[in-house]
Amino acid sequence: MPQGIATHFPFSAVVGCQPGALDDMGLALILTTIAPEIGGVLVRGEKGTAKSTTVRGLAAILPPIEAYATDRFSIDPDDATASSPDGPFGPEAERITRAVRLVELPVGATEDRVLGSLHLERALAHGKVEYEPGLLARAHRGILYVDEVNLLNDHLVDLLLDAAATGRATVERDSVSVEHAARFVLIGTMNPEEGELRPQLLDRFGLTVEVAAPRDPALRAEVVRRRMAYDSAPGDFAASYAVQEADLTARIEKARAAVEGVELSDAALLLIAKVCAGFEVDGLRADIVTARTAVAHAAWAGRSAVTKADIRRAAILALPHRRRRNPFDAPGLDEDLLDRLLAEDDLPEPPEPDGPGEADDSTTREDSGPSSSGESSADTPASESSERSETPDPTPSERSEDPQGSGPAPTDSTVAATQPYRPKLLRVDGLGEGADGRRSRAISRRGQVAGVAPQGVGTGLHMVATLQAAAGAQPARGRTDGPVILRAEDLRRAVRIGQEANLVLFCVDASGSMAARKRMSAVKTAILSLLLDAYRRRDKVGLVTFRGAGAEVVLPPTRSVDVAAARLDEIPAGGRTPLAAGLLEAARVIQRERLRDPRTRPLLVIVTDGRATDGADGVARSQQAADHLATLGITTVVVDSESGPLRFGLARQLAVRLGAEHLPVGEVSSTALTEAAAMGPIQNMRSA
Structure with a gap:
């Protein structure tokens, strides 16, 4: 193995990150290192798309920095305005030149680990109050990388983003008062299937890119070829990309030196404002980030003034995640609208390419593919698909199915939910010790x-x-x-x-007795509203449905409420009502989750009219299943979907048997239950 050659996977070896043809992810990472005030990058994508590998390769291509040998806070010796808690440093202080640090923040990190705190050993052994720097101090003038940032506690994400925006960290605790510089490039990666960031936090990331595995067999083969070559001889593989790595380093250094001199004309700034207004983004952060990104892109491309090409590329990176109107909207940008907005202005076009990298304005990661990495894109699950047929509403005779199961089973139908509303807050009884969230006391x-x-x-x-x-x-x-x-x-x-946060498991009756459009629409709207509430409270959610011959786990417990909402929309209604199967399947899902994490406290939401129509003994089996479920000590809410003038009250009877709260579907709204919630007995209240 050649000496002195780094054995990390080279950034330029990533398919899509070649110096002259950067894809969205590679370009976003480089632009935010050219102008850290952009505010960092959030990379969203399925597993096996080399998100982590690409980020780790980035640090190696950044120009080295100078620092004082004894300075734990890595201030710039050539910056007369910089100060360090370890200083002051005289002219004779020893200097070192070192590589840029890539500091990784674990998902389970504490606030003390991030900010720093009192040095416990010296306080106890020597009676001295001394500050021990945290990860923010170590990341100064480097990269702070958070893998699975969507699983990080919200208050830590807030803290990181505040430090990234202000460039400083302040610690006031345990007799310690310290303020130090904390200017770093913040990079987060996440798999949306495992849950989303809150919109407020999503907006705080300067740039966001979506990555996906390539569909072109030739590109996939190239990914495998490079990965296998790297695994067999890491040093030789890294050496074969040394020239490309050096070219990237030199170009980043040149762009950093030029970025201050790039002209952002009034016409260009007005066009940026017009684009942001045209996409109806909230606030002015989008305008600021787009302007900074356009300037950095112009410097990267070797231009002295911002052009339409720079604004277009900046908008593609800075605006998609700011257009989400609610948590269930997928991020994205209408490029046709972007082109129309840009066409309305006469800002000059860019000059002809005269150097490497000018051609990177049109490539995307979907076209160029992900990198070769330790994450295998082959293990990405294929998207599930199902064919659903739309049918007319059931006839009145089909809707008046007998509670004992003698009525005919209607044909399947799929009904969409309407606009969600703010639901009543459901809580788990007692005091837990689960992951931080916003639902139950712990x-x-x-x-x-x-x-x-x-x-x-x-x-x-x-x-x-x-x-x-x-x-x-x-x-x-x-x-x-x-x-x-x-x-x-x-x-x-x-x-x-x-x-x-809790596991909120929905057990939904999708049988023929629910097939009436008005009823199923009300049920899906109530569930969608509860899903939205679960999203805001950082819960895991799962979805079990029962209809026809049995029950099905439509969605295993996940933090991706977006996926749950999509699966909910696909649920058809029709067939008989195997209530017992639904209850037992819900119990099995909860027991499996408790084995995975004993701290998990579930909230079971059963949505049904209480009927059991899967045979002559359906009622007896449903009662036995309810008795079994009641022994598990699960906080349960029965959302009663029964409607109409003739009601049997079976869902209420089920709630009594389960020791659960009974909640008519029309009262899921918090507005409808304000007075009722205040009057309920303490031990049965699940609301606040």
Whole structure:
């Protein structure tokens, strides 16, 4: 293996990241390193599309930086305005030249790990108050990378984005008051199937790109060929791309030097504003980011002024994720509309290409394909498809099916939901210890301190309580002055009461008794409203339906509420009502999730009219299934879909048997239940 050759997968070896033909992902990453004030990049895509591999290769092509040898905060020695908590540094202070750091933030990181905190060992052993820098300090002048950023706690995402926007981090805690520079390139990657970022956080990322595996067999073969070559001889493979890597480094350095001199004319700025207004994006952040990106793209292309080509490429990267009107809207940009908006202006076109990289304005990752990486694009599941037939509404005789199962089964039909509304808040009883969220009360990493507890209980070290416990024992340990003698039994942890996310499992009756369009539309609208609520509260969701001969897990538990909404829209109605099968399948799903994560606290939402029409013993089997489900201790809500003047009250009876809350579908709306929720008994309330 050649000496001195990095063994990471080279950035320029990624299919779609060649110096003269960058795709959207490669270009977005490079532009945000040219102008970090753009605000970072969010990369969304299915698994196996080399998101992580490409980001890790980026750090190696960035020009090296100079720093003081003893400075933990990596300030620029040539910046007279820069200051470090480790400074001041004199003219004789030793300097070093080092590579740009790629700092990875684990999903399970704490706020102390990100911001830094009191150096515990020196505080206890020497009685000194000293600040231990966190990941933000380490990432200064480098790259901060968060894989699966959609799974990161919201307050940490807020913290990262605030630091990226201001370029500074401030710590005020544990007798420590420190402020330091924190200018870094923030890059997040995520798989949308595992859940979405809140729109407010999505908007804070400067650029967003969508990546997908290539469909061209030749490109897929090239990905495999490069990956296998890299695996067999990493050093030789990296050496074969050394020239391309050096070219990228030199071009980035040249663009950084030129970006301040790029002219953003009033005409170009007005055109950017016109484009953003034309796409009806909220706020002015889109205009600012698009302008900064267009300037960086002009510098990258070697132009001295921003042109239409720069604005077009900037808009494609900066606007799609800002056009989402609600959480279920897929991000995207109408390029035909973009071209029409750009055509209305007479801004000069770019000059003819005169160097590498001028041709990268039209390539996309879908066309060029993903990189070769350790993630295999071959394991991406094929999208599920199903053929649904639209049929007329059931006849009145079909709708008046007998509760004991003697009525005829209507044909299948698919009905869409209407506009969702704000639903009543459903909560899990008791106090949990699940992942941070916004639904049920729980012992949490953040929240109000409710007390202290011995080691092994609680969510974080409580410094004051620990020192108080140790202080009273010092005479017995032979210590009257000097450092505190600390033992394991002295440790105390803070008990914080916050909120957790839950597993919200929907068990939906899709039988013939639900097939009437008006009823099924009301049911789907109620479920869609609850899904929207689950999205906002960071819950996992799952979907079980029962109809015809049995029950089906339409959507295994996931954090992708978007996928759940899409599956909901596809659910047909028709056939008999195997209520027992639905209840038992819901119980199995919950038990499997509890095995995966014992901290998971489920909320089961059963949407049914309570009828069991799958045979003569259907009622008896449904009662047995309900009794079994009741023994599992699951917080359950029965959403009663029965409507019309003639009602049997079977869903209410089911709720009583389950020990569940009974909620008519028309009262899922929070507005309809404001007074009723306030009057309910405490032990049965699931609302706030």
